[in-house]
Amino acid sequence: MTASLTLRAGLLSLLIFAAFVGAWHVATLPTVGAAAGDVDPEYAALVSGAAAQGAKSAFPTPMDVAATIWGHLKDPFYVRGANDQGVGIQLAYSLGRVLLGYAIAAAVAIPLGFLIGMSPLLHRALDPFIQILKPISPLAWMPLALYTIKDSNISAIFVIFICSLWPMLINTAFGVASVRKEWLNVAATLEVGGLRKAFRVILPAAAPTIMTGMRISIGIAWLVIVAAEMLVGGTGIGYFVWNEWNNLSIGNIITAILLIGLVGMALDLALARAARLVAYVE
Amino acid sequence: MTKPLISVEALAKRYPKRGGGETTVFEDIWLPIHPGEFVCLIGHSGCGKTTILNVLAGLDRPTDGAVIVDGREISGPSLDRAVIFQGHSLLPWMTALENVAFAVSSRHPEWSREKVREHCRFYLNLVHLSGAEDKKPSELSGGMKQRVGIARALAIEPKMLLMDEPFSALDALTRGSLQDEVRRICTETRQTVFMITHDIDEAMLLADRIVLMTNGPQAKIAEVVENTLPPDRRPATMHKHPNYYPLRNHLLDFLVTRSKTFAQDIAGKPYDPRKVPVVRPVPAEALAAV
Numbered sequence: 001m002t003a004s005l006t007l008r009a010g011l012l013s014l015l016i017f018a019a020f021v022g023a024w025h026v027a028t029l030p031t032v033g034a035a036a037g038d039v040d041p042e043y044a045a046l047v048s049g050a051a052a053q054g055a056k057s058a059f060p061t062p063m064d065v066a067a068t069i070w071g072h073l074k075d076p077f078y079v080r081g082a083n084d085q086g087v088g089i090q091l092a093y094s095l096g097r098v099l100l101g102y103a104i105a106a107a108v109a110i111p112l113g114f115l116i117g118m119s120p121l122l123h124r125a126l127d128p129f130i131q132i133l134k135p136i137s138p139l140a141w142m143p144l145a146l147y148t149i150k151d152s153n154i155s156a157i158f159v160i161f162i163c164s165l166w167p168m169l170i171n172t173a174f175g176v177a178s179v180r181k182e183w184l185n186v187a188a189t190l191e192v193g194g195l196r197k198a199f200r201v202i203l204p205a206a207a208p209t210i211m212t213g214m215r216i217s218i219g220i221a222w223l224v225i226v227a228a229e230m231l232v233g234g235t236g237i238g239y240f241v242w243n244e245w246n247n248l249s250i251g252n253i254i255t256a257i258l259l260i261g262l263v264g265m266a267l268d269l270a271l272a273r274a275a276r277l278v279a280y281v282e
Numbered sequence: 283m284t285k286p287l288i289s290v291e292a293l294a295k296r297y298p299k300r301g302g303g304e305t306t307v308f309e310d311i312w313l314p315i316h317p318g319e320f321v322c323l324i325g326h327s328g329c330g331k332t333t334i335l336n337v338l339a340g341l342d343r344p345t346d347g348a349v350i351v352d353g354r355e356i357s358g359p360s361l362d363r364a365v366i367f368q369g370h371s372l373l374p375w376m377t378a379l380e381n382v383a384f385a386v387s388s389r390h391p392e393w394s395r396e397k398v399r400e401h402c403r404f405y406l407n408l409v410h411l412s413g414a415e416d417k418k419p420s421e422l423s424g425g426m427k428q429r430v431g432i433a434r435a436l437a438i439e440p441k442m443l444l445m446d447e448p449f450s451a452l453d454a455l456t457r458g459s460l461q462d463e464v465r466r467i468c469t470e471t472r473q474t475v476f477m478i479t480h481d482i483d484e485a486m487l488l489a490d491r492i493v494l495m496t497n498g499p500q501a502k503i504a505e506v507v508e509n510t511l512p513p514d515r516r517p518a519t520m521h522k523h524p525n526y527y528p529l530r531n532h533l534l535d536f537l538v539t540r541s542k543t544f545a546q547d548i549a550g551k552p553y554d555p556r557k558v559p560v561v562r563p564v565p566a567e568a569l570a571a572v
Binding site for chain 1: 339340341358359360361363364365367369371373374375384385388389418420438
């Protein structure tokens, strides 16, 4: 029954995909006998003559995009000057920034969240700061980061750090604060000392909640890196998208969008795996 | 009489009432517990039974009075007083063996890994859990979980065992066999036990002395009943003993009526919370013969 459900779902997915590609194909068919002449010459210069005359749509057909994707996948790591590097290299730049900013955020958020969760005083004292800082769009920090750090690459990492921080911090504090009283009582009656209690009781008890925070954070970080790189420029998949927009290369943009989605999915799956390792059934 | 192992002295718990004043849950509780003795505290919900146990465990603090161990007031939890909680309260991310090992290595931090495991296996075997060592609590039945909890408490070889309605969440059959085992283990090891329950048969099977508590608020100890059943009593056969019904009726009568009316019953009469009456219910003909 489950196998047949998987099969049916797979077929339906394929059908939806085929319908989408079909509609796309039809929408980008060359319009025959379109009135030529009433085209703005500037626009014609921009999108090439054929498209401007309506003989061919400026938007690529599915086959064009497939060819473009294949071209990128065949040679993802080429470097032909600062503004022409393979999409794999751009993705690696973005991933590097995300992982670095995320790792620093985890290194700050998890210990700090632990303290906040343990201490009602600290929780009360830090809560106003967290509540005000949390809803700020991470990109709003960018000018401040650029001004103080004076390095666009580190500023992008800082923006990733700041956006990954909050979900991990809040989930860790919540997870630690809501460890079941009876488990703490067990530790107390066994005279378990502070550090041992933290690592053997509180951390495993809060781990699933902490992992949820980490999963939310990696998702947000991957969303934000694209926008951050559009702003700071230079390298990265976000910069690549913006650069291809300036080149008006829609096929390249679509390739990048797909790859961003795939990498985001991979990151989420990796953390879901990790979450399963620390999960427990009560 | 030997020196008590642990002595509850003038214990009271009061909570501030909404809108001023105080609610006294219980007060003037005096109770010595001697080594090797199995003491059961019976009372209705709300009389503060669990609070008393938590104070004995060091998890809660009384408003007044103290618990004295070795001539000193207890200030917090101790490995000398192991607790078997109402819920099994096993750590769900550890296996049965790891749960016990966590307790054992708390008791004996200097022990090698192998020695700890050996010790744990002995106690898991004692509660008939050999073969389930590497299962997580979620893979064990309710009775098995409670067995792990019992093994965990016994494995640290405490001076005293505190049990908070340890069998209340189990079905009748499991409860019966587990009670039987606990009685066997505690008698064999001469373990000192303080247990809370509201199950009369459980108290009659397990306890040497049954302490009766009146209803809250202002709950007190009304009397102490000595178990008149023979020491080799078993759950399956103890109801055939001539002392069974006199004892059971006495306890039931207390829980049904006297626990409510105790305050009026003693009005105007002397009541010394340090020397409550000790009762030994036996059949009427046995009394007549004396």
